């Protein structure tokens with residue numbers, strides 16, 4: 065075996081030269097990998113003993129893409145495009161052997177090979193769009209030449225990871241290999257050489273472009289169909305333009321067009337924010353005081369207390385991960401209702417064609433209903449998902465403590481209550497943790513994990529790993545009212561309520577936040593979630609909110625009652641401004657002695673966003689969140705903060721903490737002490753730093 069670089073080696077296996085990339089963790093295309101592949105191809109072409117070449121990877125995956133940590137740094141030769149050109153023009157057949165994931169630059173490398181083989185468990189894709197960029201090493205030019213323009217548009221603008229069997233169907237993979245991949249790839253390469261099959265250069269294949277050449281409207285139709293999905297994002301449009309280039313320009317010109325569009329994106333703020341977010345999401349997994357090698361509890365079975373909307377949604381995550389669930393309710397009637405909702409949700413997904421009946425049956429076979437808490441005695445984790453009442457929760461945890469086996473984790477899904485206090489209701493507070501799922505719990509990706517003063521490292525590490533297993537993105541936070549997400553949300557809600565009293569139209573407040581990139585504004589969101597939820601919480605806390613209370617007193621609970629802040633026609637989810645609500649607002653303002661005025665969009669945005677950032681600064685200072693980037697993960701995955709703005713902390717750094725600070729002081733002079741900048745914000749401004757420097 066010859067080492068070409070530190071990360072790539074070359075070895076002849078009989079008549080086949082095998083180039084192996086070995087650069088953990090994911091064989092990303094760093095300079096050493098690129099140079100190694102280039103050198104490996106040159107060595108194999110020069111090696112007279114071989115007639116074909118295999119490009120394979122060691123470790124858990126084929127090349128997972130460009131090395132994202134190199135973005136923004138001065139480029140180092142060889143460029144990936146040049147490496148791919150060397151491969152494509154090699155005089156011996158080059159076969160990519162794919163396992164794990166061939167993503168981004170990894171798939172582009174494979175597309176530069178003459179053939180591709182893969183194991184069935186492999187996945188391929190061009191997910192650059194998720195990093196705010198586009199496939200910049202020929203992916204937008206070669207993929208449509210293999211799978212056709214329509215499919216290429218879908219793959220590239222969604223960044224989907226396509227399972228190998230599906231990629232095989234689409235012509236992207238030439239053969240699926242059973243058994244050992246390298247051996248299979250070597251056998252395939254020998255066959256190609258022996259049969260004298262052509263050296264397929266995808267860059268020269270133009271047949272699949274014909275359909276789009278005849279029907280150029282395909283691009284605008286695609287834009288129109290996906291307008292909602294692409295709203296606010298810059299990368300999808302450039303992806304589409306690059307694919308248009310593949311159709312309309314000769315290959316070398318198309319490559320140039322791709323490069324221009326790539327560079328434009330790479331220099332932009334969205335790409336920087338999305339790449340920052342990629343690493344933030346992975347960083348959130350790491351808890352500084354929990355060592356990497358902390359032993360984990362093996363979670364083989366789960367128990368859930370409460371079969372309401374949250375309990376049922378939480379259960380679905382476990383079922384889909386193959387973990388059996390016992391769900392407990394207080395009455396048979398409530399249990400039956402809860403079970404039928406879960407079944408109904410799956411049935412609806414089956415009828416939409418997004419789930420097979422077979423899978424649904426498998427999930428349902430893992431679900432057991434019970435009205436007896438004793439049935440949770442063997443569960444490895446129990447998640448309580450009953451209504452928000454401390455006394456009742458403490459009673460349940462006291463019982464669970466007696467029933468559940470030693471070593472079982474006892475979790476609460478509370479979104480407001482003190483998890484330390486809940487833990488103290490048991491004899492094992494170190495096994496108690498908050499697992500705050502977001503509604504709908506089977507859909508929303510965020511899992512806010514709440515550590516108490518006593519939660520053990522094993523329990524924390526287990527719950528972080530468990531989150532990944534059940535498809536969630538976790539962030540560990542400490543105990544405080546509302547934890548991180550809802551505590552910040554409350555500040556936005558206060559300002560939204562105040563702004564409409566001062567004269568802003570509620571549809572304007574919603575529009576400004578929608579245009580900022582949120583899926584909906586605060587009033588439309590409240591109508592969707594149910595206005596009665598907040599009303600009950602306010603009543604429990606003895607606080608009032610004049611407009612929100614008046615709306616609830618009229619039974620206007622939102623979409624479910626047909627009226628809320630807006631009016632909804634029967635069967636419609638489209639909010640329509642309602643004069644009755646305007647009257648309520650005007651009266652409430654009069655009662656409060658407020659002189660109403662025009663409020664600009666700029667003021668609406670600042671007054672909704674800045675108090676959240678200020679609250680986040682307090683949260684950081686109190687140590688409730690470990691890092692600023694964890695807060696960004698919470699807001700993107702839990703509240704629909706536009707990922708292309710990176711999250712509230714990243715956004716704050718982008719517009720400048722000093723600007724925020726100065727505006728806060730201005731608002732303080734107008735509206736009072738609630739606008740006092742947090743000490744951390746003030747300190748960072750004085751030191752000329754940002755949240756990124758913490």
Ligand code: TC6
Nearest residue numbers: 089090092128129130131132133167168169191200201346
């Ligand atoms: C591209 O190719 C553009 C081409 C244009 C060329 C001109 N670079 O996610 P995990 C690290 S753009 C650097 O926990 P998994 C990651 O940070 C790229 N580092 O593992 C983590 O580090 P840590 C297109 C990377 O098994 C570790 O690897 N490709 C990269 O859950 C493990 O990662 C993509 O967008 C990278 N490209 O999932 C693919 N990728 O341990 C991005 C990962 O220090 N990657 N790391 O925290 C993924 O989607 C996933 O990592 C995965 C593995 C599916 C490959």
